[in-house]
Amino acid sequence: MIEEHDLDLLLNDLFELYGYDFTNYARASLKRRVQRLCSLDKFPSFAELRYRLRSDETYLKHFVEELTVNVTEMFRDPGFYRVLRQEVIDNLRAKPFIRIWHAGCSTGEEVYSMAILLKEANLLHKSLLYATDLNPTVLEKARKGFFSLSEMKLNSENYIASGGVQDFSSYYTAHYGQVKFDESLSEKMIFSTHNLVSDSSFNEFDLILCRNVLIYFDKSLQERVLRLFYDSLAQLGFLALGTRETLRFSGVEPKFKQFSQEKIWRKVT
């Protein structure tokens, strides 16, 4: 069992030596992640984990990647994508140009899902999808656009449940257990590292998706990030969060109006 005090020391090391600031991540979850890594990587004691982190930068990279949770899938929560498809996208149609930000995009499944929706709505040609994450390794994977063939069954089921009527496999070509999505989908994507803890706004968007990222932050960091989203949204722009994430406990709530029970809000002031 890792003590609070030990965790503080470790977080302090990560910040002082490498500039990674996890101090405002949700403590209970972070502690579990550290404990999990300590036993997965077979450290006999917490002190040894700390020593390794202080002395081995390659291990640090692995540690940071494993500390954050990267699991994702295409059309995750199909009901959410159904609302995007049927209600949100129509609201964007009249714009000369559509800018979307996927904050915490992980390996890119969410971004490809969005590109498919936009393509089917005949809007992809005038859209740009900015996809950012803290972790360069997942971004590299997203940029390449290769996914495992074994995941396509679930992705395709999600796609259909979200209201998709095309043949899902027409969007990719399969090679030896891997699939590569059509270049026409990735043409409109821009991948870049961006740390929600420390980086600032970099554009104005019509829609921001930040799903299953805020749950790993404590309330003060959530507040910072939600401000950042507010500042980065156009008037009446949309903000989409994960299925159990909410603005209900945040100071920015009055500046937004809930658009759908599927955790979508609009900036109103």
Added chain:
Amino acid sequence: MEKSNVSHSCKAVIIGGSAGSIEVLLKILPALPEPLTYTLIIVLHRKHTAESALADLLTSKSRLVIHEVEDKEPLLPGNIYLAPADYHLLIEHSLVFSLDASEKVNYSRPSLDVSFESAADVFGPSLVGILLSGANADGTLGLKAIKRAGGLIIAQKPETARVAYMPQQAIQEAGVDYVLDIFELARLLNLLNNQGD
């Protein structure tokens, strides 16, 4: 099981269950005292698709509203909270819930062990942990953590459980303080209420 033993300073009760546990909850929730002086947290293994229908079903059997937890929701005494499907439910020292969609634990998300351990960390001796019917070994390690932190731990009497394995496991491995049938569980939840006496 006398009132003096159990009501000392109960701030939170956490109930975990799997197969066969909803029918138990449907019996004990209607018998809850009102107002409730502690926070009641319910963590169940359940099908992803059943969704918030479960919260509605449990609410219909209780006079109290059951909140299906959203991230960073504050824990208030008197309220009943249900872990949402497909997230681990954790508790922060600042007395808000955190959700976590990381790997399954014991093939489960939410995992009872994860929530029990996190609740033990925050509530220490003021916590009561109850494990109901189920076919999984989840929950036993969590009960141990509650006990280590000074809390009280209880298993449903295996003979009264539709699936005896889970409470049986806890009885063998965790050294539970009480083994109770459904009627006694309901009585315990009443005894734990501090009616200002």
